[in-house]
Amino acid sequence: MIRFLLRRVLGATVILLVISAVTFLLFYSIPRDPARLACGKTCDPESLAMIRASLGVDRPVPVQYWEYLVGIFAGRDFAAGPCPAPCLGYSFRDQSPVLETILDRVPTTASLALGGAVVFLTVGLALGMIAARNQGNLVDKGLSSLSLVMSSMQIYLVGPLVLAVFVYHLQLLPSPRYVDLTEDPVGWFKGLLVPWLVMSIIFTAAYTRMARSTLVEQLREDHVRTARAKGMSGRTVFFRHAWRGSLIPIVTILGVDLGSLFGGAMVTEFTFALPGLGRLAVNSVTQTDLPMLMGVMLFAAAMIIAFNILVDAVYAWIDPRIRLS
Amino acid sequence: MTTTQKTADLPAAKSADSAGTPLLQVKDLHVEFHTRDGVVKAINGVNYSVDSGETLAVLGESGSGKSVTAQAIMGILDMPPGRIPSGEILYRGQDMLTMSGEERRKIRGRKIAMIFQDALSSLNPVLSVGYQLGEMFRVHQGLSKKDAKAKAIELMDRVRIPAAKERVNDYPHQFSGGMRQRIMIAMALALEPDLIIADEPTTALDVTVQAQVMDLLAELQREYNMGLILITHDLGVVADVADKIAVMYAGRIVETAPVHELYKRPAHPYTKGLLDSIPRLDHKGSELYAIKGLPPNMARVPAGCAFNPRCDRAQDICRTEVPALHPVTEQDGTTLVGRGSACHFWKETIHG
Numbered sequence: 001m002i003r004f005l006l007r008r009v010l011g012a013t014v015i016l017l018v019i020s021a022v023t024f025l026l027f028y029s030i031p032r033d034p035a036r037l038a039c040g041k042t043c044d045p046e047s048l049a050m051i052r053a054s055l056g057v058d059r060p061v062p063v064q065y066w067e068y069l070v071g072i073f074a075g076r077d078f079a080a081g082p083c084p085a086p087c088l089g090y091s092f093r094d095q096s097p098v099l100e101t102i103l104d105r106v107p108t109t110a111s112l113a114l115g116g117a118v119v120f121l122t123v124g125l126a127l128g129m130i131a132a133r134n135q136g137n138l139v140d141k142g143l144s145s146l147s148l149v150m151s152s153m154q155i156y157l158v159g160p161l162v163l164a165v166f167v168y169h170l171q172l173l174p175s176p177r178y179v180d181l182t183e184d185p186v187g188w189f190k191g192l193l194v195p196w197l198v199m200s201i202i203f204t205a206a207y208t209r210m211a212r213s214t215l216v217e218q219l220r221e222d223h224v225r226t227a228r229a230k231g232m233s234g235r236t237v238f239f240r241h242a243w244r245g246s247l248i249p250i251v252t253i254l255g256v257d258l259g260s261l262f263g264g265a266m267v268t269e270f271t272f273a274l275p276g277l278g279r280l281a282v283n284s285v286t287q288t289d290l291p292m293l294m295g296v297m298l299f300a301a302a303m304i305i306a307f308n309i310l311v312d313a314v315y316a317w318i319d320p321r322i323r324l325s
Numbered sequence: 326m327t328t329t330q331k332t333a334d335l336p337a338a339k340s341a342d343s344a345g346t347p348l349l350q351v352k353d354l355h356v357e358f359h360t361r362d363g364v365v366k367a368i369n370g371v372n373y374s375v376d377s378g379e380t381l382a383v384l385g386e387s388g389s390g391k392s393v394t395a396q397a398i399m400g401i402l403d404m405p406p407g408r409i410p411s412g413e414i415l416y417r418g419q420d421m422l423t424m425s426g427e428e429r430r431k432i433r434g435r436k437i438a439m440i441f442q443d444a445l446s447s448l449n450p451v452l453s454v455g456y457q458l459g460e461m462f463r464v465h466q467g468l469s470k471k472d473a474k475a476k477a478i479e480l481m482d483r484v485r486i487p488a489a490k491e492r493v494n495d496y497p498h499q500f501s502g503g504m505r506q507r508i509m510i511a512m513a514l515a516l517e518p519d520l521i522i523a524d525e526p527t528t529a530l531d532v533t534v535q536a537q538v539m540d541l542l543a544e545l546q547r548e549y550n551m552g553l554i555l556i557t558h559d560l561g562v563v564a565d566v567a568d569k570i571a572v573m574y575a576g577r578i579v580e581t582a583p584v585h586e587l588y589k590r591p592a593h594p595y596t597k598g599l600l601d602s603i604p605r606l607d608h609k610g611s612e613l614y615a616i617k618g619l620p621p622n623m624a625r626v627p628a629g630c631a632f633n634p635r636c637d638r639a640q641d642i643c644r645t646e647v648p649a650l651h652p653v654t655e656q657d658g659t660t661l662v663g664r665g666s667a668c669h670f671w672k673e674t675i676h677g
Binding site: 221223225226227228229231232241244321 | 432434435438439441443447450452453464465
């Protein structure tokens with residue numbers, strides 16, 4: 001287990017290094033100068049040079065990158081003062097510390113991701129099971145069509161529609177906003193309900209189809225036939241013998257989905273004006289804010305990697321034939 | 326066991342309480358599968374019976390319907406696409422096909438148990454063998470987890486799995502092929518059923534292990550006086566353990582006989598072909614015999630006798646008339662007990 005974790009963390013470090021280098025290179029290959037942006041319309045060469053120096057973009061790109069990396073592991077000193085490790089620098093835009101800004105946004109994104117996952121996982125798997133138990137008949141076909149329709153939806157279409165009809169017109173659902181869970185749990189729940197539901201419409205379909213197909217496959221397995229020959233009831237056969245074997249593909253896509261949701265659900269956050277990481281990422285791109293962009297990118301990548309490691313660990317727990325090595 | 330003792334070497338002696346009623350009797354069973362390409366008639370009127378302590382070997386190529394018959398008896402056919410349009414499956418005289426699902430389930434595993442061919446795929450890969458064995462006691466007898474595990478260890482000892490206590494929490498993939506098949510046998514044996522159906526129990530095993538597993542199965546059968554239906558395509562396995570044989574071809578029984586008589590004097594060209602195709606050491610160097618042609622596609626079974634395109638004796642009548650299972654007699658007309666052949670030319674085959 002420890003060796004497994006060590007190896008995976010080492011691998012993750014390499015991936016993060018590559019991602020950070022690529023982001024850095026891409027940033028400097030776009031023809032936009034963060035200093036000129038900060039300088040404004042009436043900008044003389046002197047103040048531009050000054051801003052350049054203060055942002056640190058006057059030095060060669062490799063040097064900047066190196067300092068950035070050193071900052072993460074050992075901290076670094078800025079003109080404004082020391083930045084202890086792990087230092088992700090300060091925003092070009094408003095000089096706010098990147099790490100704190102990100103950590104500030106995490107609760108929103110995490111609430112969105114986890115709450116949404118509870119809804120789409122519960123509904124998706126339940127529908128998938130119902131479809132699998134009714135394999136081939138009308139219920140199954142209806143659910144298949146429904147999931148096809150749902151997976152063809154887009155959040156930026158469904159979101160505003162739900163807002164217009166259910167929130168503003170009929171006033172059946174509370175309007176979306178983010179309230180901290182620790183401050184007001186009820187407000188937190190009410191504020192995120194609509195985003196969760198809308199997000200789930202899109203995600204549920206994938207889980208319904210996945211659960212259905214893997215269950216149908218499992219039900220054809222020899223060991224399920226054995227379970228029936230042993231005189232197990234239909235329910236035991238289904239839940240004890242078929243269900244567990246069908247979990248692996250579901251856990252796989254759940255890991256990918258959760259990883260990317262934790263890195264920020266851009267469209268959802270924009271649609272419902274929630275202050276999460278997705279918005280932060282988009283804003284940092286449009287504002288040519290390199291330190292913020294780097295920070296969000298690395299955080300999102302780290303989340304995806306972390307969930308992948310978690311998924312691999314869960315595999316071994318589900319299926320004893322899989323060993324962590 | 327509720328039946329009185331009856332040993333395999335006294336096949337004529339009937340147990341008193343079931344006077345005349347066999348343990349299991351399959352009567353004119355038909356099974357068909359509804360597929361996209363049409364109706365596949367997998368079983369077309371199969372009859373056989375097994376008594377306590379008796380071993381019936383059902384012999385046939387893959388696709389002959391021997392496994393489908395077994396699954397129909399167990400009640401584990403997938404329906405749909407499977408359908409049983411007619412026939413009876415009598416367990417102690419009671420037709421299981423007319424029972425409710427729940428009545429049927431209570432017989433499965435408890436009264437009639439099944440051993441499958443490939444123990445690796447037939448055991449659940451994500452549950453420990455102890456759990457899978459114990460499940461029998463927990464579901465059928467309501468034992469606690471702890472008691473069920475103790476019973477599981479007992480069973481593993483019974484089928485001679487070394488270090489059963491240490492291995493009870495292991496998973497199927499951690500056992501060798503032979504040990505896995507022993508676990509399958511233990512599972513079938515758990516509730517001391519009256520009848521065990523073993524579907525090619527040794528096919529997936531090494532030859533040396535095959536003998537061990539077969540011996541174990543035969544020994545346990547004797548000990549518990551169970552009926553055994555042994556489904557196989559291996560004529561070598563049959564000779565040692567079976568009392569009687571039913572040879573199946575294209576969903577029908579083409580020959581029935583007490584085991585040694587079949588080997589000595591087959592009464593159906595197909596059986597003869599099977600026996601001739603066993604490699605023999607004393608014929609070293611000569612070419613191996615093989616029945617020409619291929620088993621029929623069950624969606625398009627040849628008219629008349631299904632074996633006619635592959636048969637050396639085939640005449641016009643074979644291509645038009647399905648032969649019934651004729652009683653086989655000696656040349657002088659004395660009946661041969663338990664023998665039958667579904668061949669228009671059985672006389673020529675056995676005596677000619």
